[in-house]
Structure formats: structure tokens, C-alpha cells
Amino acid sequence: MSETLVEIRDLSFARGSHVIYDGISMSFRRGSVTAVMGPSGTGKTTLLRLIGGQLRPDSGDVIYDGDISIPSLGRDRLFEVRKRMSMLFQSGALFTDMSVFDNVAYPIREHFRLPEELVRTLVLMKLETVGLRGAAGLMPSELSGGMARRVALARAIALDPELIMYDEPFAGQDPITMAVLIQLIRKLNQTLGITSIIVSHDVNEVLSIADYAYVVADHHVIAEGTPEEIIKESSPAAHQFIHGIADGPVPFRYPAGDYLEEL
Amino acid sequence: MNRTNRFEFIVGLFMLAGIAAAVVLCLNVAGLSFAGNSDDGFDVTADFDDIGGLKEMSPVKIGGVRIGRVSSIIINPQTLSPRVTLHISGKFRGKLSAETSASILTSGILGEQYIDLTPGFDPKSLSEEECEAIGCDPNEKYIDESHVIKDTKSAMILEKLIGQFVYNMGAKSSDSGDGKAEEKPASDAASGKKEQ
Amino acid sequence: MSLFDSVASLGAAGIRFVRHVGEAGCMLFRALVGRPEIKKHFPLLVRQIYVVGVLSVTIILVSGLFIGMVLGLQGYNVLVEFKAEGSLGPLVALAILRELGPVVAALLYAGRAGSALTAEIGLMKATEQLSSMEMMAVDPLRRVVSPRFWAGIYSLPVLTVMFCVIGVYGGKLVGCDWLGLDDGTFWSATRNSVDLEDIVNCMIKSAVFAIIVNWVSLYRGWVCLPTAEGISKATTGAVVDSSLLVLGADFVLTAVMFN
Numbered sequence: 181m182s183e184t185l186v187e188i189r190d191l192s193f194a195r196g197s198h199v200i201y202d203g204i205s206m207s208f209r210r211g212s213v214t215a216v217m218g219p220s221g222t223g224k225t226t227l228l229r230l231i232g233g234q235l236r237p238d239s240g241d242v243i244y245d246g247d248i249s250i251p252s253l254g255r256d257r258l259f260e261v262r263k264r265m266s267m268l269f270q271s272g273a274l275f276t277d278m279s280v281f282d283n284v285a286y287p288i289r290e291h292f293r294l295p296e297e298l299v300r301t302l303v304l305m306k307l308e309t310v311g312l313r314g315a316a317g318l319m320p321s322e323l324s325g326g327m328a329r330r331v332a333l334a335r336a337i338a339l340d341p342e343l344i345m346y347d348e349p350f351a352g353q354d355p356i357t358m359a360v361l362i363q364l365i366r367k368l369n370q371t372l373g374i375t376s377i378i379v380s381h382d383v384n385e386v387l388s389i390a391d392y393a394y395v396v397a398d399h400h401v402i403a404e405g406t407p408e409e410i411i412k413e414s415s416p417a418a419h420q421f422i423h424g425i426a427d428g429p430v431p432f433r434y435p436a437g438d439y440l441e442e443l
Numbered sequence: 444m445n446r447t448n449r450f451e452f453i454v455g456l457f458m459l460a461g462i463a464a465a466v467v468l469c470l471n472v473a474g475l476s477f478a479g480n481s482d483d484g485f486d487v488t489a490d491f492d493d494i495g496g497l498k499e500m501s502p503v504k505i506g507g508v509r510i511g512r513v514s515s516i517i518i519n520p521q522t523l524s525p526r527v528t529l530h531i532s533g534k535f536r537g538k539l540s541a542e543t544s545a546s547i548l549t550s551g552i553l554g555e556q557y558i559d560l561t562p563g564f565d566p567k568s569l570s571e572e573e574c575e576a577i578g579c580d581p582n583e584k585y586i587d588e589s590h591v592i593k594d595t596k597s598a599m600i601l602e603k604l605i606g607q608f609v610y611n612m613g614a615k616s617s618d619s620g621d622g623k624a625e626e627k628p629a630s631d632a633a634s635g636k637k638e639q
Numbered sequence: 640m641s642l643f644d645s646v647a648s649l650g651a652a653g654i655r656f657v658r659h660v661g662e663a664g665c666m667l668f669r670a671l672v673g674r675p676e677i678k679k680h681f682p683l684l685v686r687q688i689y690v691v692g693v694l695s696v697t698i699i700l701v702s703g704l705f706i707g708m709v710l711g712l713q714g715y716n717v718l719v720e721f722k723a724e725g726s727l728g729p730l731v732a733l734a735i736l737r738e739l740g741p742v743v744a745a746l747l748y749a750g751r752a753g754s755a756l757t758a759e760i761g762l763m764k765a766t767e768q769l770s771s772m773e774m775m776a777v778d779p780l781r782r783v784v785s786p787r788f789w790a791g792i793y794s795l796p797v798l799t800v801m802f803c804v805i806g807v808y809g810g811k812l813v814g815c816d817w818l819g820l821d822d823g824t825f826w827s828a829t830r831n832s833v834d835l836e837d838i839v840n841c842m843i844k845s846a847v848f849a850i851i852v853n854w855v856s857l858y859r860g861w862v863c864l865p866t867a868e869g870i871s872k873a874t875t876g877a878v879v880d881s882s883l884l885v886l887g888a889d890f891v892l893t894a895v896m897f898n
Contacts, residue, residue: 262776273771461797474830
């Protein structure tokens, strides 16, 4: 049992010629909520996929639980490790051809041979955690966006993972749903001790639950620290992002030639 | 019936319908009968001079009813003439007399070719002497495994037929020409007689 | 320079093609090879046979009937001039069994089921369902692609047989019941000229076409760009590619089988 559950060491990743990360390092402490923030388009989702082993870094390493190097794992070993983590996708990614109940039961049925009654008990328990036990019979198309995300959360915790990665959990949600989600994430973290990584650009919401935060921009970590430290952060780029200022080190304009010349 | 069961049921019906369709295809369209395919049949061979368009799997018929199929066609190494092996349904074992003859016929003008068997008379009614008189082996009165049919008639080949026809025509016309030449003086004589 | 460019683009297209074939081969290999888990896969397979097979029955039967009827009508009109209308049965049966049955059924299947497979896989990709499956330590190739592939392999030959039977009966309907041909002649002429070999070849063709259509459709869905435009392009591409490949493969198979 190491103190750090996930550690990213000097990792570089590029899509074609488009560099996304250039030698970043981060560490995520066991049992804590860590936020990764940054402007859109900086590859925050890519970071989660790198941790989950869906993408392989060009160089550097992702260390899971002290001694497991995710990029070097074979397919079978990777699947074993993935049973210990789970991911909440931005869209929820519920299986549209199954009911809510079957969606939550899916990972349980896939990995364990349990009698149907036990599966039922487990699923209803998970659904109760997110407050949607009454919606078990609905199809995903009948759910609102916020409900779909909560069902996805129930599915994500179905196997009692030690790590949950949240990909933009608050994007496009109304204030009530946001509050519900924040409360759920905190509850899961506090009562079950699930390590959480939240990728988001909703600064205020994330900082209200995070124990530690990273701000990523321009292929690098530009700021890190506890929420208080982040808010007081003085580097111009981080300051611009956290306080939402239109123009600054991150320019308002996309790089272009001389305006007069083009006209 | 729950959802999964219903799917299984419908898919089962689908598969059964497919199998039924395949059976219909085999029996009704291709006209295969399972009895004909059962392998209690026996092989006999027949040498022909010319098999025309006969192919393996061509039918073997008696009076138009199929009783077997051609199972192989090879060249008899001794006589260098085609040797055809007929696979005949087991029902006819010991029913066809050794006198049976085989000829290659065509169904319709342009149809496919088949082997027609003409059964000889029933050898049971023959005494041994009579049997010897017509040249059949008294110990082998019936067709059975590896019998060789000696009395065969080859396929009609259109070119040969036309050739024969033209030859005959030629022969006939020269015949009739001669006849006319011979006839003329006679008729002359007749008319001469009349005139006289 | 433009000549140079066009030769270069030809080469690039060649390389791209080979890479696609290789990638598609890898996909199929990873989807199909592995220890089978019959208990888990069987319900998925049944479900997919329902989707790609049972739901295609209507279009197959209706098209088969009409194609048989048209063949009967056209064939009769031509044959009657030669007083050879007795050969209508062989004409219809052989045309359907040897060519039209497997080919048209495969083309209809590509349009009806193949495109749906591509769109479904593409949408699952776009909505991150495939990714989430991977994160749940479930291999989507084995769980999503493999049952769909097998379902197609089972379904298309069954659909083809149905198509052939109803096509022959459609020809018989027009020839015998409407145009007054003797149905005894029809059937006996048909039975004389159709061999078991024709049916077996029909099934072989149909199985090959099933592999082609399902493989192409699933691959196009698997590699499509997860956007609305990407999915629509992949769907069109799946139908076009699989139709062309089916027709090409048909020529090759015919050349091999009937020579």
C-alpha cells in the first residue's frame, strides 16, 4: 500500500504532430480527491485515457499502486488492473440497448458469476447510493442528462473500485444536478475512501471538493497545490484561467497573420 | 415469456424456416431423393464407342424413370474406348437380367443426355440350354456388382448424323439418277410403243 | 509534376489500402480468436441474429418473390418464341441459385443489416460506449464485434436459401399459374437440370459474401471518426465497399466453380 495510487512520471504524448503533453509529472494520493483543471483542448480527457491504459505515452511512465507500470502491461494484465479502477465518461456512455438496471448490472455480470438475486441486491444498492433506485426499469433514452450521469456513476462504482476518474462531470449540468453530483463525489470519497481524479474546467465546483489540484495548460502543469494555494496562485496564465479573464497569456485571438495585410 | 426467451424463440423459428427452405430446395427444386443417395446401390460398367455429352451424375433410366446415376467415366485402357460406371439403386439388385442393354439417349432435342437401360426378358423363364443358345452365362443371369453390359448403343452425335444423312442423300440421289437413266429408255420404249 | 503527383497518389492509395486490409484482419483476428465463453456469448448471438437476420426476412422474401416473378415473365416471353417455354423452370432456378440468389441477397443484406451494423458500432464509439466497455475491462471486440460477425455468418446463408426458394416459386407462379405453363413440365425440367452441386455452390457463395459484408461493415464502423459526418461516411462506405467486393468475389467464385 503506497501513499500515492497513481503517479505520472515525465510523460510525453503527441497525436501525430500535435503535441499534447511534454514531460509532465503528477501524483494522485490514495483516498484523496485530486482535480486536474485547464482550458478546453489541453487534453485533460487524454490524461485519463493514459492512466486507464487506453492510450500509450510516447515517453515517460504511468505508475499505478507503486509498482505497476500501466503502459508496459499486456492486454490481460491491463484488464486485471482496470477492474480496480473505473471511469465516468462525459456523456455517461450508458448502453442504449439496456435498461438502467442492466447497465449497472453489466460489469458485475461480466466479471463475476453471481446468482441473479445477489446481482439484484447489489445493483439496487448502487442505484440507491445515487438516489435512482426508482428508475431501475427505465431505458437510458428516458433519462435526463443529470440522471444519466448518476446512473453512469452507479455503474462506475458497481465493482467497488479504488479509483474513479471523472471526465468533466459537471459540464452542461444545471445547478441542482451539479450540487447533487458534488455531494455524491464527496460522499463516495469520504464513506468508501475511493480515490478520485476529477478533470474539469468548472473551477469553483471542483475546488470546493478537491484536496489537491493541478492546472494544466500548454503541454505543462502551470500550477499545483491545495485549493487555497491555487486561488492565490500568481503566475499569469494560472491566474487568468482560475479567475476567468478573457484576454491574457492565453490569447483571445487564434494565432493569425497581420490583420491589415489579410484585408 | 420474458424478452430473452422471446428472442430465442423467434431466432429458433428463423433457423427452422431456413432449414425447411433448404430441404425444399433440395427435394423440390434439385429433385434429390434421399433414397437415391443411400449407398446400398451397386456399380455396373458399360463400354461405349462414343458417349457424346454424357457426364458424371447423368441419370440412368429405365423407361424414363431414374434408377441411378453415372458415377464415373474413364477410358478403358485395353480398348481405348470410353468405359462408363453406372451406380444403380439397390432396389434393382438381382432384378435386371444380364441381357439388359444400355444406350445413350437425349431428352428432347437439346436436352441433356442420359443412359437408358432396356431390360432383356426375364432369365428365370429360360432353361440353361436356351440361355447358352443366346450366349448368356447361366451362372450370371442377373446384373449385379461389377457386371459389364456388353450390348451398348452409343450416343447420337449430331455431326455424325448429319454426315450420315448427307452421305445417304448423296447415295440416294446417285441411285435415283441411275434409275432415271435406266428408266428413260424404258419409258421411251413405252411411249414409242404407244406411238407405234 | 502532375504526372508525378498522380503516380504518387496512386502509391499512397495502395499503401492505405494495404494498411486497411491489415488493420481489418487484425480486428477480425482479435474479435474471433480467444477462448469462447458460450454461456455469455450465446444470448448476445441470439439477439444479433434477431437483429440482422430475422428483421431482414421481409425484405428478402419480397425481393425474392418479385425477382422470381420478373424472371418468369421475361424468360417466358423470350423462350416462347423458340417454343422452348418448357425450359422456363431451369432458367429461373439456375439463374436464381447460381447468381441472383446469393448476390442479390448479399446486396440487400448489405443495405439492410450491414449499414445498420456500421452505424451502430460508429454510434457506440461516438457515445464512448466502446471506451467505457474497455475501462470496465471488457473487450468490445469480443463482446460487440464478434457476436455481430457470427450472427451475420449464420443469417445470410439462411436468408439466401429463403430468397432462392421464394424466387423459384415466384417464377413458377407467373409461368404456370398465370401464363398457363404445365407445372409438371416446370418441375421436372427444373429437377433435371438443377444438381445438388448448384445448391452447394450457392451456399458457398453466400457464406463468402456473408464474411465480406459483415467484415467490411464492422470494420468501417470500428474505425470511423466518431462524429456525425464520420458515421454517415462510414455507413455509405460500408454499403458501397461491400457491394463492390461482393460482385467482384462473385465473378471470381463463378470462374472457379463453373469452369
